[in-house]
Amino acid sequence: MEPRERIIRAFSDGDGERPPAAIFTQSATVSQMDRCGAAWPEANYRADLMARLALESSMSFGFPTVRVPFSITAEAQSLGCGIRDCGKSSQPMVVGSPYRDSGAVPDVPDMPSPEEFAASPLIRLAPEALRLAGRERPDLFSVSGVAGPVSVVGLLLGIENLVMGTMSDMPLIGRWISAVQPLITAEAKLCAEAADCVQVTDGLASPDILPPDEFDAVCGDRLRPIYSSLRCYKTLHICGDCTETVGKMARIGADGISIDVQTDTATAVREAEGRTALIGGVGPVSPLYTGTPEEVRDEALASAEAGYGIIAPGCGVPPSASDENLRALAHYPDA
Numbered sequence: 001m002e003p004r005e006r007i008i009r010a011f012s013d014g015d016g017e018r019p020p021a022a023i024f025t026q027s028a029t030v031s032q033m034d035r036c037g038a039a040w041p042e043a044n045y046r047a048d049l050m051a052r053l054a055l056e057s058s059m060s061f062g063f064p065t066v067r068v069p070f071s072i073t074a075e076a077q078s079l080g081c082g083i084r085d086c087g088k089s090s091q092p093m094v095v096g097s098p099y100r101d102s103g104a105v106p107d108v109p110d111m112p113s114p115e116e117f118a119a120s121p122l123i124r125l126a127p128e129a130l131r132l133a134g135r136e137r138p139d140l141f142s143v144s145g146v147a148g149p150v151s152v153v154g155l156l157l158g159i160e161n162l163v164m165g166t167m168s169d170m171p172l173i174g175r176w177i178s179a180v181q182p183l184i185t186a187e188a189k190l191c192a193e194a195a196d197c198v199q200v201t202d203g204l205a206s207p208d209i210l211p212p213d214e215f216d217a218v219c220g221d222r223l224r225p226i227y228s229s230l231r232c233y234k235t236l237h238i239c240g241d242c243t244e245t246v247g248k249m250a251r252i253g254a255d256g257i258s259i260d261v262q263t264d265t266a267t268a269v270r271e272a273e274g275r276t277a278l279i280g281g282v283g284p285v286s287p288l289y290t291g292t293p294e295e296v297r298d299e300a301l302a303s304a305e306a307g308y309g310i311i312a313p314g315c316g317v318p319p320s321a322s323d324e325n326l327r328a329l330a331h332y333p334d335a
Helices: 003-010 030-036 047-061 074-078 114-118 121-136 149-157 159-168 170-192 212-228 265-272 293-306 323-330
Strands: 065-068 082-084 093-096 141-147 197-201 233-237 256-259 277-282 310-313
Touching: 030 047, 047 065, 047 121, 047 323, 065 121, 074 121, 074 141, 074 149, 074 170, 114 121, 114 170, 121 141, 121 170, 141 149, 141 170, 149 159, 149 170, 149 212, 159 170, 170 197, 170 212, 197 212, 212 233, 256 265, 265 277, 265 293, 277 293, 293 310, 293 323
Parallel strands: 065 141, 141 197, 197 233, 233 256, 256 277, 277 310
Antiparallel strands: 082 093
């Protein structure tokens, strides 16, 4: 079965075979960078290098997916935030923002129009990279990631201000998220023109940061119009233990939800059944980074047996993960 067919069937009823292994989150590692000659930070800013590095997870290990970009900073950077590039071993990070006010959440300023935002070179980079990758490997299932509205607001304001704002002035935080949401919608629609699937990564909507009872009002209701505007597959990734919110995640209109292994598997499988595909099941730190190929294979097999629809890292692949462990994940169905 061709890679594209395998993934598409994983989003449907399945055929009784083991679900495919894929990567819907950050896929690059240092060894892949060394092998293909495309490395961070340059591969975060040049479409040709981004495409070459994104293809390497398939070229080296046989994953049926090609996924870009490698970080969630493009949106914040396009809105004026400062970025620190950390070399091959670490993703870029936001280090400054014109929207931060020490100890307080400021009023929402004027934002660029959705059209202006979607025209930003950094926002157009991922779709351009996927088009280049598609010319070389049209058989692969392409995934374009965008940062979710809550996460973008957290990067603009600072995570501490976001957390304090949710406790002291939720209406103000809501206005910030509402101001950002049309920009993310425009970006997602742009990405959908080049990708088979758009994955919204709203890691700061994790129950570790956002109270679970606020999930729908703050995050879910802002994601629904994004998903309803897309004419492609769409998935959602949220970091951390989502046991208390996975049912709400399953009801917002995504074809798949990508969760980390901290989330209770039985709860996730029960809530996803009949609504959405469950993506993940392999811990990005243990076993993918610190474990052995046998441990990776065992966890993948257990997650397939438990009911995951696509076996994948539960969050971004650690840049120092070994080739042997990624190969074990990609070929776990052969075990």
